[in-house]
Amino acid sequence: xxxxxxxxxxxxxxxxxxxxxxxxxxxxxxxxxxxxxxxxxxxxxxxxxxxxxxxxxxxxxxxxxxxxxxxxxxxxxxxxxxxxxxxxxxxxxxxxxxxxxxxxxxxxxxxxxxxxxxxxxxxxxxxxxxxxxxxxxxxxxxxxxxxxxxxxxxxxxxxxxxxxxxxxxxxxxxxxxxxxxxxxxxxxxxxxxxxxxxxxxxxxxxxxxxxxxxxxxxxxxxxxxxxxxxxxxxxxxxxxxxxxxxxxxxxxxxxxxxxxxxxxxxxxxxxxxxxxxxxxxxxxxxxxxxxxxxxxxxxxxxxxxxxxxxxxxxxxxxxxxxxxxxxxxxxxxxxxxxxxxxxxx
Numbered sequence: 001x002x003x004x005x006x007x008x009x010x011x012x013x014x015x016x017x018x019x020x021x022x023x024x025x026x027x028x029x030x031x032x033x034x035x036x037x038x039x040x041x042x043x044x045x046x047x048x049x050x051x052x053x054x055x056x057x058x059x060x061x062x063x064x065x066x067x068x069x070x071x072x073x074x075x076x077x078x079x080x081x082x083x084x085x086x087x088x089x090x091x092x093x094x095x096x097x098x099x100x101x102x103x104x105x106x107x108x109x110x111x112x113x114x115x116x117x118x119x120x121x122x123x124x125x126x127x128x129x130x131x132x133x134x135x136x137x138x139x140x141x142x143x144x145x146x147x148x149x150x151x152x153x154x155x156x157x158x159x160x161x162x163x164x165x166x167x168x169x170x171x172x173x174x175x176x177x178x179x180x181x182x183x184x185x186x187x188x189x190x191x192x193x194x195x196x197x198x199x200x201x202x203x204x205x206x207x208x209x210x211x212x213x214x215x216x217x218x219x220x221x222x223x224x225x226x227x228x229x230x231x232x233x234x235x236x237x238x239x240x241x242x243x244x245x246x247x248x249x250x251x252x253x254x255x256x257x258x259x260x261x262x263x264x265x266x267x268x269x270x271x272x273x274x275x276x277x278x279x280x281x282x283x284x285x286x287x288x289x290x291x292x293x294x295x296x297x298x299x300x301x302x303x304x305x306x307x308x309x310x311x312x313x314x315x316x317x318x319x320x321x322x323x324x325x326x327x328x329x330x331x332x333x334x335x336x337x338x339x340x341x342x343x344x345x
Contacts, residue, residue, distance in 0.1 A: 004335045005309025006272075008208075009178065009290060009328035014248065015210035015261055021251040022212075022244070030243045033229070034059055039246030045253035046204065046216055051193035056224040058217045058232070059245035063088075063177040064096050065237040066203050066215045071140065072100035072235070073225040074171060074201065079139025081173070082122065084109035086148050088175060100235075103136045111285060112147030116160035123168055141165050144175035145195070145202075146182040150287030155189045162198040171200035171223070178290065180209040180262030186270075187288035196220045206245075210252055210261050210329045214245040261329035265290045268327040271336055279343045284316070290327045295320050307342040 005011055013019065030036035043057040060066045067089055071081050080103035083090045089097050090104050097104050107114055107122050119141065126132055141161065146152055153161070165172040174195060179202075182188055195202055200221050206214040225231060232238045239245060252258040269290045276283065276294055284293035295316050296304065301323060304310070313322040325339075 002338055003307060003309070004338045006325040006327065006331070006335075006339070007309040007311050009181070009265070009326045010208045011309075012328065012330035014212040015252075015257070015329055017257055018210055018212070018248050018251045021247050025243070025247055028243075032240050032242060033238060034242030034246060036243045036246060038243055038250050042216070042246045042249035042253060045250065046218065049192055049253055050196040050218060050220075052196040052218070052220055054222060055196065056219040056222065058219075058224070058228060059239075059242060059249065060203075060215050060217055060232065060237055061213055061239050061245070062207055063175070063203075063205065063215055064093055065235070066217055067093060067142075067175060068096045068100055069232055069235050069237050070173060070201055070203070070217060071097055071102055071142070073228060073231045074173075074223075075102050075139045076137075077101060078137055080105045080136040081140045081142050082107060082114075082119065082138045083142040084112060084114050084147070086112050087142060088144055088148055088177075089142055091148070105136065105138055111151045112149035113151055113153060113157065114141070114143060114161065116157065116164060119161060120164050123164070138168075138170060140171050140173055142173050142175065144177065145190075146178050146185075146287070146289040146291065149285060149293065150289040150291035151285070152182055152185060152188055152288060153190075155194060158190065158194070158198050165200070172198070174199045174202035176203050177205035177215065178208050179204050180258050181265055181290040184259060184262040184266045185288045186266070204249075204258075206248055206252060208328070209258060211248040212244075214248055216245075216249050265327045265329050265331060268331040268333075268336065271333075272325060272327060272339065275336065275340050275343065278340075281343060284313075284322045292325045292327075293322055294325065296323055304342060308339060 047055045082105045085106045086109050204216040282295045311324040313324045316322050
């Protein structure tokens, strides 16, 4: 039986249409560092898609770089970033945020999300502490969409978080590494324009959604840090051949490609969920996006690993493990057929 992998949503290369544009433009001589015409075209298309003509768009090479650069350039040296305990910057960034001198200030989470009441209490308690001048100040709130557990903030939830951040005059930063898969979920009640309106900065993930690499950072309130590209270079995140990012995003935001391929991943994920239910495999939680979390007996996990690629997530108990299966723009019905056969364990 053919071995297929659902380990993550960046295990394939680039979508054929993106790769085609890279090949077609390969011999063009273009200026470097993102000052070429393809980068400019992509920025205009993204601003139009966001319904935010005054947005400032910059391209960075990957999600870790985007998180570290955005946080470290927008925070003062005495400020940290508030994030869910399960947030990506809290758990899977190898200390990249702390490496820039800024603490990740963890708060409790519910299904991967920060609840507005929890955030408000955290901020109230911080300023009520008579010793807060000796502490790392909360200078930003970080969330991701979808979350690390494939869950989604509703428009109401995002509006409430945005309002609290506005009251405390701190920016709301949304990590959109998998943004397309969130927006195309059947349970999403947000648009890209809503996200642009309710956040102060977010990024549109390319690495996980059809590009070879790259994230499009969108500053929505004319709040791009001064000399931002100087800071990007200082942090080792500036790509000399910036054209590679611009060409890819120009392709992704032409003819709704970004949204079409994201919708395909969601359709594949829904079919995958049906297979797990048919096999009576328990869900850790039912995600409406492209990430599915299943509880396997450790014996089952070992047997399945020889046939199907998937990701370890966390231990459930002494004899069970939570594992993650992710669909992507490149998942095929044939991949799901192989999975159907493999999970009859």
